[in-house]
Structures are given as structure tokens and as C-alpha cells.
Amino acid sequence: MNNFLRPEARAxxxxxxxxxxxxxxLALGLWWALTGVGINQWLGYIFFVIGVGWGVAGIQRARFAQGGDGPGVVQIRERRLAYFGPLDGGVIDVADLSRLEIDPSSHPAPSWILTSIEGNRLSIPINAKGAEGLFDVFAALPDIKTSTVLDVLSHTPDARVTVWSRVKPLLH
Structure with missing residues (x-):
């Protein structure tokens, strides 16, 4: 049964x-909304709205995913992001992020460059295993525009691009 679909179709x-x-x-909600009576009709409207919202989020996540066949592994645990690569790696807290960039010139694949408030940098290939989980991390950053992130991914730039940055907090 595992070989029922070609690997490309399965992916x-x-x-x-x-x-x-x-x-x-969405289809179930629409069907209940149009044919249901009483509470089923209202549940249909609710399911329809949930389906629309989930569909928009699904499109964004699918556009963000680049395939997990790149070098290294990304792990996200309790707002701490870790990358374990063949040559480098590191750990960075999501709360400490101050800048998010994409570097199309890094080798072997374009990479996300995450910079902490202290200036530590973590480079993560966009196609590393588990990198699709970064979408939720990036979406949680304050004042980030997910449309900007998706546009940069779909139209690979020629030079490093800052997608998001935070102003350094003042001490006094």
C-alpha cells in the first residue's frame, strides 16, 4: 500500500x-449549512468558517515548506530553536531574536539567518528537515508580515534580505 502513489505525488x-x-x-460545513435544520445548520456555518480559516493557513504553510531533504535538522521545543547541521549548528531562544534574514548565496541552499539580541547568529537552510516548523515561529514574531516572508521565498532575491527586525531595547 505504501507504493500506491509515486513519491512525487505523495510529497x-x-x-x-x-x-x-x-x-x-469546508465542504461538510457548506453541506450542513444548506441542507441542515436547526443546530446542524448553525454547525454548518461554523464548520464553513473554520474551513476557510484553516484553508488560508494551509496555503501559507504549503508555500513556506521547501521540502525536508536539505542538510541538518531543526527542532523547536518550548520556544527554543535548535539546528543540528553537518558542519555547524546552534540554539537560539525565540524571545531573543532581533533580526530575521534570508541569504540566497549560502551554500548548499538558501538559508535563514537568525540573529539574537546579543549578536549570535544561527544559519538554517530553508530545506532542512523540520524547517517547515519555522513558519509558526516566524508568524509569532511581533509585527512580522507573513506575506513578506512568503514573497521572499517565492521570488529568491539576489542578495541577503532582512525580512523582520526588532529594535534593541533601551536600558534606561
Whole structure:
């Protein structure tokens, strides 16, 4: 059963799985809203709205995912981000992030460059295993525009681009 679909088709469905499930919830909600009576009709409206919201989030996550066949592994645990690569790696707290950049010239793949308030840098390839989880981390950053992140990923720039930055806190 594992060989029922080609690996490319399986990867496609896995990448777009949230949108596909959201479509099922949306269709169920629409069906209940149009054919239901009483509480089922109201549940249909609720499911429809949930399906639309989930679908928008699913599209964003699918656009962010670059495949997990790159070098290294990304782990996110309790707002602490860790990257274990073949040549380098490191750990950075999400609360300490001060700048997020994308470097298209890094080798072997374009990389996210995360800079902490202290100036420590962590370089994570965009296609590292587990890098799709970075979308939730980046979306939680204050005043970040996820559309900017997705636009930079879809149109690879020629030079390093700062996607988000935070002003350093003043001590007095």
C-alpha cells in the first residue's frame, strides 16, 4: 500500500494536506449549512468558517515548506530553536531574536539567518528537515508580515534580505 502513489505525488499531497483537510471541513460545513435544520445548520456555518480559516493557513504553510531533504535538522521545543547541521549548528531562544534574514548565496541552499539580541547568529537552510516548523515561529514574531516572508521565498532575491527586525531595547 505504501507504493500506491509515486513519491512525487505523495510529497505533493503531504505538502498540501492542510488545505485538503480544510476543503473537506469546508465542504461538510457548506453541506450542513444548506441542507441542515436547526443546530446542524448553525454547525454548518461554523464548520464553513473554520474551513476557510484553516484553508488560508494551509496555503501559507504549503508555500513556506521547501521540502525536508536539505542538510541538518531543526527542532523547536518550548520556544527554543535548535539546528543540528553537518558542519555547524546552534540554539537560539525565540524571545531573543532581533533580526530575521534570508541569504540566497549560502551554500548548499538558501538559508535563514537568525540573529539574537546579543549578536549570535544561527544559519538554517530553508530545506532542512523540520524547517517547515519555522513558519509558526516566524508568524509569532511581533509585527512580522507573513506575506513578506512568503514573497521572499517565492521570488529568491539576489542578495541577503532582512525580512523582520526588532529594535534593541533601551536600558534606561
Amino acid at each position: 505533493f499531497f503531504w505538502r498540501w494536506r492542510e488545505l485538503l483537510l480544510a476543503g473537506v471541513v
